[in-house]
Amino acid sequence: MRRSSFLAATVPAAHGGLGVTSLHDLMVGVNRLARGDASTAIAVNMHLTGVLGAALLMDRSRTAGEEMAADVLRELLIQVGRDDKVMCFPLTEAGTDHTSPRTEATPTRGGYLINGRKTFATISPAADLFLPTVRVPKPEGGFLTATAVVPTGTPGLTVEDNWDSLGMRASGSHDITFTDCFVPTRFLIGQVDSYGSLGPGYLASAMMVHIPLLGAFLGIAEAAREYVVAEARIAKNPGHRSLSSRASVRLLMAQMDIALAECRGMLDRVSHLVDDLLNRPESNAPDIMTLHRAMKEVQCAKYVVNRRSVEIVDHAMTIIGGRAYLGRNILSRLYRDARAGGFMQPFSPVDALEYIGKVSFDLVSALE
Numbered sequence: 001m002r003r004s005s006f007l008a009a010t011v012p013a014a015h016g017g018l019g020v021t022s023l024h025d026l027m028v029g030v031n032r033l034a035r036g037d038a039s040t041a042i043a044v045n046m047h048l049t050g051v052l053g054a055a056l057l058m059d060r061s062r063t064a065g066e067e068m069a070a071d072v073l074r075e076l077l078i079q080v081g082r083d084d085k086v087m088c089f090p091l092t093e094a095g096t097d098h099t100s101p102r103t104e105a106t107p108t109r110g111g112y113l114i115n116g117r118k119t120f121a122t123i124s125p126a127a128d129l130f131l132p133t134v135r136v137p138k139p140e141g142g143f144l145t146a147t148a149v150v151p152t153g154t155p156g157l158t159v160e161d162n163w164d165s166l167g168m169r170a171s172g173s174h175d176i177t178f179t180d181c182f183v184p185t186r187f188l189i190g191q192v193d194s195y196g197s198l199g200p201g202y203l204a205s206a207m208m209v210h211i212p213l214l215g216a217f218l219g220i221a222e223a224a225r226e227y228v229v230a231e232a233r234i235a236k237n238p239g240h241r242s243l244s245s246r247a248s249v250r251l252l253m254a255q256m257d258i259a260l261a262e263c264r265g266m267l268d269r270v271s272h273l274v275d276d277l278l279n280r281p282e283s284n285a286p287d288i289m290t291l292h293r294a295m296k297e298v299q300c301a302k303y304v305v306n307r308r309s310v311e312i313v314d315h316a317m318t319i320i321g322g323r324a325y326l327g328r329n330i331l332s333r334l335y336r337d338a339r340a341g342g343f344m345q346p347f348s349p350v351d352a353l354e355y356i357g358k359v360s361f362d363l364v365s366a367l368e
C-alpha cells in the first residue's frame, strides 16, 4: 500500500498524494481490500478517511483565516503524502460517547499536557501520528472539544498491545494511554464549543469514516458469497449430488444475492449523496440540519449493511455446513469480522434507531 501510494490516496496532489476526495471511490477501494482481508481494510480506512477529514479541515481553516491550524494540517498532510506517515484517530473511551471525550488537554507553559485512555485505536501499531479527541477546560466551566497531534515517541504515549477480540484480529485496535504527553499549542487543532453534542465537524467526519467502512462489511459478505458459489458447485452431500443441485441451497443463495443487491444499492446512493454535499464550495457549505439529514441516510445504510453482512455470512455457513465452523475455514473468520460492524459508533443499532427517528421528526433541539 505504501509502494502504490494507496496510503497517500486522500492527501491533496499538491502535498504529494493522489488527491482522492470521492467517498464513493474510497468505498469501492476499501471494499475490494476487504474481500481479501477485512482487518487490513478497516485499518487503512481509519487512516485514509481521517486524512481526508484533515484535508477538508485545512481548507476550511484557511477560508476562515485560521492560518496556524491550516499550516499545521498542511505539514501533517505533507508528512503523509511525501514521507508515508500513518495516522491513527482514537476517539473511543470506556464509559463515554465520542462527543464527550474525557481525555483532557490541560494548558501548560507553551502548550498542553494530554492525559487519558483511549480504546479501539485501530491501526495503532503502524501509526506515526496519533490524533485523539480531547476536552479542553473552559475558564468559565465546561469544556471545548479538540484534536491533539501526538507523534509516536512522545514521552507518556503508550500503545498497550492488548487487542484481543472476537474478530478483526489483525486491525491492531489496541488501547492507547496518554500520561502527561506534552504537545505544543499549535498541535491542538479544531477547537470547537460543541462538547457533548453532534456538531457539524463531527457529523462530516463520521460520514467520511463510515461510508468506506460499510464498503468493508459489504466486501466481507461478497467474499462469503464467492466462497459458497465455488464450493457449492463441487462439494458433494451424502447423496453424491452437488450442494447447488438442492432447491433449499439455491433459495438461501438467492436470499444472499438479494441482500447483496440491497446493500450495493444503498451504498451507491448514499456515497454519491454525501460526495455531492461535502465537495460543495465553502460558500455553499451545508447547514447543520442538511448534515443531519444526510447522516440519517448514512445511518439507514449502516443499519442495513451491518445486519445484512452478518446474515449473508450466516447463510453461507448454513450452506457449507459444519466445516464452516472450524477455525481454519474462511467463513469462521468472515463471520467474526462481519459482527464488528454494528459496534462501530456512530451509531450502534440501538442508538441509530433513536437518531434516525429524531431526524425524521426534525427534532433538531433533541440532537443538540
Ligand SMILES: Cc1cc2nc3c(=O)[nH]c(=O)nc-3n(C[C@H](O)[C@H](O)[C@H](O)COP(=O)(O)OP(=O)(O)OC[C@H]3O[C@@H](n4cnc5c(N)ncnc54)[C@H](O)[C@@H]3O)c2cc1C
Pocket: 046, 089, 090, 091, 092, 094, 095, 096, 097, 119, 120, 121, 122, 123, 167, 168, 171, 173, 340, 343, 344, 345, 346, 348, 350, 351
Ligand atoms: C473492530 C473495531 C474497530 C474500531 N476502531 C475504532 C477506531 O479506530 N477509533 C475509534 O475511536 N473507535 C473505534 N472503534 C470503537 C467503536 O466505534 C465504538 O466506539 C465501540 O465499539 C464502543 O461502542 P459501544 O456502543 O459498544 O459503547 P458505548 O458507547 O459504551 O455503548 C454501550 C451500549 O450502551 C448504550 N448507550 C450508550 N450511551 C448511552 C446512554 N447515554 N444511555 C443509554 N444507553 C447508552 C449503547 O446503545 C450501546 O448499546 C472500533 C470498534 C471495533 C469493534
